[in-house]
Structure formats: structure tokens, C-alpha cells
Amino acid sequence: MLRVENLTKVFGQVRAVDNLTFEVRPGVVTGFLGPNGAGKSTTMRVILGLDRPTAGTATINGRPYRDLDHPLRQVGALLDARWVHPNRSARSHLRWMAASNGIPKRRVDEVLDLVGLSTVATKRAGGFSLGMSQRLGLAGALLGDPHTFLFDEPVNGLDPEGIVWIRGFMRHLAAEGRTVLVSSHLLNEMSVTADHLVVIGQGRLIADCSVTEFTGHASSSVRVRSPRLPELHRVLAEAGLAVTPNIGPDGRPFLSVADTTTEHVGDLAAWAGIALHELASTGASLEEVFMAMTAGAVQYHGGTDHPPQIAGGPR
Numbered sequence: 001m002l003r004v005e006n007l008t009k010v011f012g013q014v015r016a017v018d019n020l021t022f023e024v025r026p027g028v029v030t031g032f033l034g035p036n037g038a039g040k041s042t043t044m045r046v047i048l049g050l051d052r053p054t055a056g057t058a059t060i061n062g063r064p065y066r067d068l069d070h071p072l073r074q075v076g077a078l079l080d081a082r083w084v085h086p087n088r089s090a091r092s093h094l095r096w097m098a099a100s101n102g103i104p105k106r107r108v109d110e111v112l113d114l115v116g117l118s119t120v121a122t123k124r125a126g127g128f129s130l131g132m133s134q135r136l137g138l139a140g141a142l143l144g145d146p147h148t149f150l151f152d153e154p155v156n157g158l159d160p161e162g163i164v165w166i167r168g169f170m171r172h173l174a175a176e177g178r179t180v181l182v183s184s185h186l187l188n189e190m191s192v193t194a195d196h197l198v199v200i201g202q203g204r205l206i207a208d209c210s211v212t213e214f215t216g217h218a219s220s221s222v223r224v225r226s227p228r229l230p231e232l233h234r235v236l237a238e239a240g241l242a243v244t245p246n247i248g249p250d251g252r253p254f255l256s257v258a259d260t261t262t263e264h265v266g267d268l269a270a271w272a273g274i275a276l277h278e279l280a281s282t283g284a285s286l287e288e289v290f291m292a293m294t295a296g297a298v299q300y301h302g303g304t305d306h307p308p309q310i311a312g313g314p315r
Ligand SMILES: Nc1ncnc2c1ncn2[C@@H]1O[C@H](COP(=O)(O)OP(=O)(O)OP(=O)(O)O)[C@@H](O)[C@H]1O
Pocket: 011, 014, 015, 016, 034, 035, 036, 037, 038, 039, 040, 041, 042, 043, 185
């Protein structure tokens, strides 16, 4: 169990993390979601004892990282895949990590095998691609067979094959009953990787809920095509709907109508005698939900008393 409680981290004038409280439970992948600069890396660095909190606590199984015996056996982290000494081989890098944490040497070959690096174990890590470096970072995180994992933007810069692989690996770790926290600013990525979301903006908690709850919070929008699009646009706008003209990937123009139903749009078009060539409910993307919630966080800074929380919000 990983717990962050009333955590605040201030750098000079910047409140990178602002009174943040959440828990990460075992057995599911928890996505730690927020735009660039939201405070995700800072929170992870505090959890890992790399930065000291200004206030509040971050604990793993009830203890701060600095008080853990053999931390690699309790927490595995993948923060920056490129911190390996470039002239060391993958194997010697891992052996050095293992030795400093009282982990037997044979575990090194086990983890190299788990991440698919056995055949390049003696190669210089400096010559590794980003994908291979990520695998080596993951091997390091797995060395102590820990129960808790932290991944900071693990799919950044990876090719599609690497993304699918690392996503599968995280899900596998969670399925074994481990605690997995993975940060990302990629909302769609999180919707396919994570089961649960902790969403932050400007260092504050915005939502703490399942992915389904988060997306379910979205109001649905409608996509509509017609040979008489400008007229339809006018009719829908006059009915008070928010209409945005768009061009599809196929080059055909369509209208996006926010916060409504296909029935409502279809009825208005029929009433105006306008033929429709396409009418579909699209549902808001995670991106849209997130933007709406981040806007809420901005309003919060303008003066209300509590950050907006959504159903199933912070425990
Ligand atoms: N060592 C530091 N000194 C000063 N400011 C910092 C430091 N580390 C982070 N910050 C600031 O704290 C805020 C949060 O940064 P952080 O890196 O934690 O965000 P993030 O959500 O991880 O974003 P990103 O995905 O861009 O890394 C930012 O405004 C950043 O500029």
C-alpha cells in the first residue's frame, strides 16, 4: 500500500504539489494523470525519498522510503531510463545494483530474461535504444522482486511495440497483486493501461476514481453530416446547442454538437426538413473530460473552498 497524505512541495515561488492526498491499492494499475508541470514527477520523487516534502508524508507500507530496509526489495521505480553508466554492460549495471541491496547475483540473469534482454546482457548500455534502456530500467526495478512499482511516463518516446509490451508488463505486475502507480500526461494511453486514476492539476487532486467513472462523467456529444451543413449549423445553434464545424480524416466536413443526444439533433433536423447523411453519438474523450476538470482546478485557484471532485472522489 502506497499512501500520500497532505503532501506539499514548494520550490521557491512554485507550489509543485499542493496538499495532495491519495492511496494506491494493490492488484490494479493506478494511472497518475496530469498535464506537464502538474506535479507528478515531484510527487514520485518525494515518494522515493529523492526530494524532501515541504509538508505532509508519503509512505510505503506505512513507512517513508528513507526508513525502508533494502528499499529495492520493497519498491521498484522507473524514473529516468537513461541514468545507466554508458560504458557498463546491462549485466554489470544490474550486478552493481544487486550488490548494493544484498540481492543475489543469480537474480540479475532472471530479470534480464524477464525483460527480454538476455541476448544483449554483455553489450554496453550506452549503445541501447530508448526501448532497450526502458527494459533495462524495468529489470532494475524488478531486481528486488518488490511489491510496489512506480513508473514515470514509461511509454514516452517508445515505438508502438514497446508501448504495448510495457503496458502488458504493468498489467501483469498488478495481476500478481502488486501495487503499480504509473504517471502519464497521455490521457488515452491511461484509459487503456490503468484501472484506476488519480488525476492532478497544478499540484492538486482533481479526481480519484475508476477509469469508467472518469469517462462516464463525460457528457456525450454528437457527430452529424448533411449535404446542407451551414443550414443545419444555424438550426442547431438557434436551438441553443454548442456546435463546432469539423473536417473528418476522410476530408468530409461534419458538425460536433456538444452535450446532447442523437434523438435531439435528429428531431431538430427533421423539423427543419434537412436530410442527414450521418448521425452518431461519440461520447467525450478522456481528453475532453480532463480539459473540463482542469478548467475546474483553475477556477479553484480563483477562490472557491474545495477542489472539484467527481463521483467516487478522494477517499
Ligand atoms: N527542482 C525544481 N526546482 C524548481 N521547480 C521545480 C523543480 N522540480 C519541479 N519544479 C516545478 O514544479 C512543477 C511541477 O513539476 P513536475 O516535474 O513535478 O510536473 P510533472 O507533472 O511531472 O510534469 P512533467 O510531465 O512535465 O514532468 C513545475 O512547475 C516545475 O517547473
